Amino acid sequence: MGLRPPAACLRIDGRGADATLAGLHRNEEDAKVATNVRINGQRLWDSLMEMAKIGATEKGGNCRLALTDLDRQGRDLFVRWCREAGCTVTVDRIGNIFARRPGKDNSLPPVMTGSHLDTQPTGGKFDGVYGVLAGLEVVRTLNDTNSETLAPVEVAVWTNEEGSRFAPAMVASGVFGGVFDLDYALSRADVDGKTMGEELQRIGYAGEAEVGGRPVAAFFEAHIEQGPILEAERKTIGVVQGVQGIRWFEVTLIGQEAHAGPTPMRRRKDALLGASRMVQEVNRIGLENLPHACATVGMMQVHPNSRNVIPGRVFLTVDFRHPDEKVLAGMAETLEKSARDIADEIGLILDFKEIWHSPPVKFAPECVAAVRAGAEEMGLPSMDIISGAGHDAVYVSRVAPTAMIFVPCENGISHNEIENATPEDLAAGCDVLLRAITARANAVAQR
Numbered sequence: 001m002g003l004r005p006p007a008a009c010l011r012i013d014g015r016g017a018d019a020t021l022a023g024l025h026r027n028e029e030d031a032k033v034a035t036n037v038r039i040n041g042q043r044l045w046d047s048l049m050e051m052a053k054i055g056a057t058e059k060g061g062n063c064r065l066a067l068t069d070l071d072r073q074g075r076d077l078f079v080r081w082c083r084e085a086g087c088t089v090t091v092d093r094i095g096n097i098f099a100r101r102p103g104k105d106n107s108l109p110p111v112m113t114g115s116h117l118d119t120q121p122t123g124g125k126f127d128g129v130y131g132v133l134a135g136l137e138v139v140r141t142l143n144d145t146n147s148e149t150l151a152p153v154e155v156a157v158w159t160n161e162e163g164s165r166f167a168p169a170m171v172a173s174g175v176f177g178g179v180f181d182l183d184y185a186l187s188r189a190d191v192d193g194k195t196m197g198e199e200l201q202r203i204g205y206a207g208e209a210e211v212g213g214r215p216v217a218a219f220f221e222a223h224i225e226q227g228p229i230l231e232a233e234r235k236t237i238g239v240v241q242g243v244q245g246i247r248w249f250e251v252t253l254i255g256q257e258a259h260a261g262p263t264p265m266r267r268r269k270d271a272l273l274g275a276s277r278m279v280q281e282v283n284r285i286g287l288e289n290l291p292h293a294c295a296t297v298g299m300m301q302v303h304p305n306s307r308n309v310i311p312g313r314v315f316l317t318v319d320f321r322h323p324d325e326k327v328l329a330g331m332a333e334t335l336e337k338s339a340r341d342i343a344d345e346i347g348l349i350l351d352f353k354e355i356w357h358s359p360p361v362k363f364a365p366e367c368v369a370a371v372r373a374g375a376e377e378m379g380l381p382s383m384d385i386i387s388g389a390g391h392d393a394v395y396v397s398r399v400a401p402t403a404m405i406f407v408p409c410e411n412g413i414s415h416n417e418i419e420n421a422t423p424e425d426l427a428a429g430c431d432v433l434l435r436a437i438t439a440r441a442n443a444v445a446q447r
């Protein structure tokens with residue numbers, strides 16, 4: 001598939017592996033991966049294709065729902081590969097798997113990477129799986145080059161990221177991040193009433209390790225973008241800055257129903273007129289906060305919704321999104337003030353409430369910088385990007401400095417059997433991951 005020839009470029013030239021990656025580095029250069037080291041793109045691709053055979057669908061996708069027999073097979077394959085790569089494998093009580101490659105100083109907290117192996121019912125071969133197997137490929141490359149990191153490196157598989165069989169999504173990384181209780185997660189049930197706890201027991205992945213509660217030096221998640229931006233911008237690497245915040249509002253405007261004929265224009269209390277001004281205002285606030293803002297009125301109910309009655313009551317929803325909490329707060333403030341002004345002007349009663357607030361996640365600067373540096377070192381075209389979707393990294397970021405690496409996927413399509421990514425882009429993302437992990441695992445002096 002036109003991949004880089006693997007074996008020839010796996011060895012570190014010049015100073016040799018020990019001098020390059022040894023923990024007792026004398027300067028910054030010594031903490032880095034030698035510039036000519038590449039992960040083995042063919043091996044990564046082959047592993048992805050091997051994993052994709054488990055739960056393969058007719059249309060070329062994957063169906064490997066969390067904690068099914070197929071999920072167990074996928075987990076077993078991953079665990080076997082990790083043991084073959086010399087890792088010790090730990091499973092925690094919610095079934096998260098951690099494959100650990102020792103460092104020079106194993107008292108140091110590990111640098112962690114990973115994602116999920118479960119898929120949607122009509123999922124693709126890359127969503128989640130890429131992040132897991134890219135982590136494994138990093139370990140294999142470190143082995144090939146006899147590289148020793150100062151801190152240990154761990155590859156994580158988070159249970160039930162998709163939330164397809166058991167809601168909510170990202171529940172096990174959520175327990176790790178302190179967002180959900182363990183008992184809550186274990187008691188999540190599928191449509192047949194089988195709980196996560198029972199199913200973990202059944203497939204043999206109810207581990208003994210406590211969930212979380214241990215220090216993690218850094219967490220990196222490589223993932224396909226699941227959106228169209230990188231492809232459109234012709235960039236190979238998305239340096240993910242964070243995940244956007246969301247605020248939802250419900251607005252009710254109450255005026256007075258009246259006959260459309262005898263009621264003079266200047267005497268009306270038209271709730272729909274107020275609502276239409278709100279729609280304009282929401283759009284204006286979105287445009288005013290570009291490039292990152294999204295602002296939508298997606299639902300409206302007009303009462304009584306009769307052609308010859310002046311609308312007396314309108315209910316509408318507002319969806320605001322922005323990666324910066326302060327900007328998001330400013331947008332909300334402007335909206336509320338505008339709503340009051342509009343209501344006053346038309347003589348309407350306003351009921352304005354916020355019903356949901358999911359704060360933005362801003363990834364750790366030192367981890368984002370490590371991703372950017374990795375892309376630069378590789379000479380790869382990259383851009384800063386904000387994740388529109390949730391990932392395990394969102395919850396892990398509560399307890400560890402975190403960043404993500406995005407690679408393009410074909411037409412931005414994901415959660416679909418036709419989901420696709422090129423071997424070259426996947427390899428490039430993994431090369432960046434190798435550099436980011438190595439940099440943080442050797443950065444103990446800065447901690």
Ligand SMILES: [Zn+2]
Nearest residue numbers: 116127128161
């Ligand atoms: Zn995913």
